[in-house]
Amino acid sequence: MTGHDVIFVLIGLLTASAAILTVTSKNLVHAALFLAVTLAGIAGVFLTLAADFLALVQLLVYVGAVAVLFLFGLMLTRAPIGREALDNQNRGLAIAVSGGLFVLLSTLIIGAVSSGALGETSVAEVTGPRIEDIGIATFAEWVLPFEVLSMLLLAALIGAIVLARPESGESGEEAEVTRIEMGDAPASEGPQPLPDGSAPELTSGKRSEGSS
Amino acid sequence: MMASLTHATTTVAQTVSLFDGVDGFVLPVILKLAFVLAVFFVLPLVGGYLEHKVMGRMQHRRGPVEAGPFGSLQLVADGIKFIQKEDLIPSAADRWVFAVAPGIALVPAMLVFLVIPFGPGVFALDFELGLFYALAATSVSVLGVLMGGWASANKFSLIGGLRAGAQLIAYELPLIIAAITVAVQAGTLSLVGIVESQATFQLFGTGINVWFVFPQIVGFAIFFVAAMAELSRPPFDMPIGDSELVFGYMTEYTGIKYAMYMLTEYAGMISMSALMVVLYLGGWQLLPGVPLPGCEAGGGLFDCSPLGIALGVAITIAKIMALVFVMVWARVAYPRLREDQLQRISWLVLVPLSLANLAVVTILKVVF
Amino acid sequence: MAATSPPGTGLLKGLGVTVKHLFRRPSTLMYPYERDDLAPRTRGVIALMDENCTVCMLCARECPDWCIYIESHKETVPPAKEGGRARTRNVLDRFAIDFSLCMYCGICVEVCPFDALWWSPEFEYSEYNMESLLHEMEKLREWADTVPAPPPLDDGAQPPAEVADAIEKAEKERELAEAKAAEEAQAKEQGADAGGAAPAAAKADEPKVEAGQIDQETYDQLIAEGKSERMARSKAKAAYVKKEKARLKAEAETVGDDGGAEQAAAPKPAEVHVEAGQIDQETYDQLIAEGKTERMARAKAKAAYVKKEKARLRAEAEGADATASEEAAATDESAAAADQEPSDDRAQTSDDAPAQETRKLGDVQVEGAGEIDQEVFDQLIAEGKSERIARSKAKAAWVKKRKQEQLDQEGDA
Structure with a gap:
């Protein structure tokens, strides 16, 4: 070693x-x-x-x-x-999924190596490809998959933008605005009770409420 | 395209560092590390001193005067002060992340200096992927800033960290594209190779020897602006924004950890300036196409006499400091941008411009 | 992209502005090595002249921070006259200001009715612990030595209230004496020439002097001392007016002497009051010898002068029917009005008109106020005083010495 x-x-x-x-x-x-x-x-x-x-x-x-x-x-x-901790209690599921993935991938790799698909190369012989080799491989031999991949990424990008944009309703207004929780929202728009607990003098809002 | 590739194959032979001349395996490594550490700790101090003095004079002040001759040891004194200070950690902070964050920011800034050539043979490593390596290393620093901002358990810190993250993602793109343009022009990713190719580069179609700054003045401007934004230097210092965010992600940091963040910023100034010198300003050359005195033997760039080496290092450092001066100059002259203006400049101006620049340079490269 | 578009030119202009300022002289004052001239009314530290304090407690009561501590006891003073009433007097035991509390509002200085508290521009009294900022009476007394002289009045300004009061009082007494003298003169004699001389004398009282001129000599000297041009000009103007008045007075006198108009002497002493700056030299010297500050001595000597002058006027008025020779002597005396000291050189100085001003320490001009008396300086330093205090005291000592020398020389001459 x-x-x-x-x-x-x-x-x-x-x-x-x-x-x-x-x-x-x-x-x-x-x-x-x-x-x-x-x-x-x-x-x-x-x-x-x-x-x-x-x-x-x-x-x-x-x-x-x-x-x-x-x-x-x-x-x-x-x-x-x-x-503060933030945990959605899905750890068990996550462990199961990643364990399953590990088993799947390792069987695939072991199967591929043992079947001789990767060729006979010992660790000692491994030398990284030069950057020019990578460049030539990418842009000469494998240019079609490369371009297809970039198109896919572009489509994903555009899709993400479309999804992320606020949906516009018929009136052209934004459909829904999530309110950030910042403590208690004011209970009502109506007049607050006076300090002694009694209702204040009638306002227009109060009157309409009573009439309805 | 093929022309560039063939050109690349001719220049890719790796240049030997000065330190590899020493026998043995361990000794050159130690020498290289010592060199990188010396550069990392000395040049940022020089740059910081320059900033103090230039900023002072531009504001009718004198800058530091007391510590050392003409106040030149002010930053050393500051460092000693920072070491002595109490290391405070907020009680609500995530202790481990809080403690590790400055290091995560600092180490990549230090690692960049591994590949930057400061003179003929004066570099630790002539990495074939030098430019790529430098950009990758700088991109990791964001992680430290984000971690520090989040772990401080402070709203100002968090907002500062988020701003830093958004800013670094936004400006990384034009920075990398501008750098790629230079790589296309030079036909190599090695920083030493880029310097070398500038010694023989001739302006498209003409026989005039120039550095890359002339054909790529747009790229240089983009790189400069993006580099200042990457470093959160004023006028792009929204992550710190002391008038609105106290001190951004550094709000809760004290003592040596704060000093590490500050050192990251100054080291970043030096490394970015050094990258610009290498990419656009011909590295250690005095004039394009003219070999340094004492370097005539090795094609004007290598196998220099000690005089030539010293001269080359001095020229590089002078160029770096000139760029640092311009950064400080911009800091004094311009007010801080607004956050939306910052994003607008990157996505709507710099990114399209850098892409257009890349296209034009590539076409010209293939044509000539 | 930056250079061509309109916003780009703005950016370049901004860079141009800053680079222009890069080459300007920094406006920094290298403080511990260089010192700015502080304004005379700078609020540096509060000084106490404890001899003026009557323990009225106004300052302590008005202090918003309650940082003034005063302790005192009462003493019974035996009656001044036989059979009089014994009086009680407050004696100051402790006067302390806690400068860690003081907010430098200056209300205590403002409110002090007896000029016991003063602002001094000294500011270098920071300490390593808060307790040391409690300045006791002795320390506050030391600060009093650093209180600068009040800035000179502008040319043509009204004199201070107390001086104006003294002038008014003396004026009244003079009128009384004049009226008496005139009455007696009318009753006694037929002197037509006396009536003729009186207007001339009155004219000499207030010589009309054109204010536009300046005294070049004074001006040059002040400039050499490093005063501002404006200050020097106004002082030189005042000096010119003073000199001119003195000259006119002397001329009128010589005319009076020639004409033998003895009665002209009677209104003369009143002219003395116009010059507010006069002091009683004897008292002054004595106080200085007792170790009082120059300022203190000057104030007391002024008061003594006014008192003496009043006494003299009264005596003059009483003895108005004295002989002509006596009145001639009075003329001489009034010419040398300020000096109550019967000095020998007075006759000499009264010979030439410009030099007629009596010579006293206060009047002697000494060039080069920047010098210090090294001996005094060393001694004070050895006593542990701050360099600044020692320097200012040594300066004062040097000037005093120089003045004394000059006086002695003149005396010898």
Whole structure:
């Protein structure tokens, strides 16, 4: 076992434990942060496997953008400030789903390797593809799937914008506005009772209420 | 497109760092780390001193005068003060996240210096993906800011953190596109390679030797504005916005943790300026196409005599400080933008402009 | 994109403004090394002249912060005259101001009816603990030495109320004496020339002097001392008027002497009152010798002067029927009006008209107020005074010494 292997195992353990914590964490923001650690750990794994471009993409896209967007969305919408826990009691389900996914993926990978679909390559021979190779592969050999994927992403983007826009009713007004809960809303628009508890002098609003 | 690829294959041979000349495996690594740490701790202090002095003079003040000769050790004194201060953690704060956040912000800012060339052979690493690496590392800093803002258990901090997140996402895009444009022009992602390609670059169709700032003046402007916004430097300092948000995500931070955030900002100024120098201003070259004295042997860029190395480093640092000066200048001259203006500038001006710039440069690159 | 569009030009203009200011001189005053000239009425610290305090408690009562502490006891003073009533007098035991509470409103200074509290521009008395900001009487007394002289009155301004009162009183007495003298003169003699001389004397009383001129000598000196041009000009104007008056007076006198108009002497003493700045030199010197501050001594000497002058006028009025030779002596005396000291050099000084002003310490002009008396300075420093206080005292000592020397020289001459 070389030093390289030791580092690989350490990063792997870190990534795995962060992944477990992502699922078990009671606090939503903590879960998102552990997810960021997991993603960064995967980037580290890529790096030890000499896939430096992939590692950097992982870092830039997943840690720098996806995880940040997760956190951003959480903080903007429902993250409790500070230590408070926010848990929807779905941990059991989450563990079951991720465990199932793990079993599925690992059987697939093991089956693929044992059937010889990935070819005979030993760990020692692995050297990352040069960036030019990746570029040529992406834009020359695999340009059609690449363009299809970008079209798909564009469609998803437009779809998201359409969904996120406030629906406009026939009157052109915004359909529904969610009110942020900020303590008790005023009980009624009518006149407040006087300090001694008696009703104040009749106002127009009061009168109409009584008449109806 | 193919022309650029063939060009890239010719220049991609990795350049050896000065520190690799030392024998052994461990010693060069230690030397490189020492170099990066020295750059990381010295240059931001110089930049900070420059900021203090320039801001002071522009406001009819003198800036620091007491600590050290002409107040030059003011930031060192500040650092010592920060270390002595009590490390307060709000009782409602998420202790671990609160404590880790400044480090998450600081470390990527430090890691950027690994790939930045400061002179002929004066760099820790000539990474094939240097530019990509630098951009990826800076993008992680946001995480630290968001964490700090959230963990402080303070509304001002949270709003500051959110603003920082939104701002960094918005300006990351034009920044990366502008950088990609340079990579297309140079045909490499290596920062040393980009400097090298600027030494021989000739303006489209003409025989004039120029740096990339001339064909890409638009890209340079976009990069500069986006870099200032990325660093939350005034006039883009809404995440801090001391007139409305107390001190944004740093509100609850004291002592050494606060100092770490501040160091992140100053180190970011230096690293972004250094990136601009490398991408647009020809790195350590004095004039485009003219080799430094003492560097004639290695094509004007490498295998320099000690004089040439010193000169190259001095030129790089002078260029960096000039850019820092412009950043400070803009800080003094302009008032803070509004949050909606900030987003508008990025999405409606910088992103389309940078895409157009990328298209134009790519077409020109293929044509000539 | 920035350079071509209209908002871009605005951005560039903004940069232009700031870079222009980059090359301006910073307006910073390097405080511990350089000091600004503080205005004489700066509210730095409150000083106490305890000899003026009558323990009326007005300041303590008016103080919004209740930061003035006064303790006193009553003493019985034996009757001044035989068979008189014994009087009680308040003696100040403690007077302290807590500057950690004081909000520098200045109401105590404003309200003090006996000028015992003054503003001093000293401000460097910060301490490491709050208790030290409680300044007791001795400390407050020290601050009194740093109280600057009041700024000079503008040219043509009304004199202060107390001086105006004294002038009015003396004026009345003078009129009384004049009337008496005229009555006696009419009753006694047929002196036609006396009647002729009287208007001339009256004219000499208030010589008309054109105000536009300035005294170049004074002006140059003040400029050399570093005063502002405006200040120097107004002072030089005042000096000119003063000198001119003195000259005219002297001329009138010589005319009077030539004509042998002894009666002209009678209204003369009144002219003395116009000059509010006169002091009784004897009293002044004595007080200085007793270690009082210059300011204190000056105030007391002024009062003493007014008192003496009144006494003299009264005596003059009584002895109006004295001989001509006596009146001639009175003329001489009135010419040297300010000085009550029978000094030998008076005859000499009265010879030449401009130098007729009597010489006293207060009148001697000394150049170079910036010098300090090193001996005094060292001594004060050794006593543990602050540098600033020592410097100001040493300066005063130097000026005093110089003046004394000059006086002595003149005396020798």
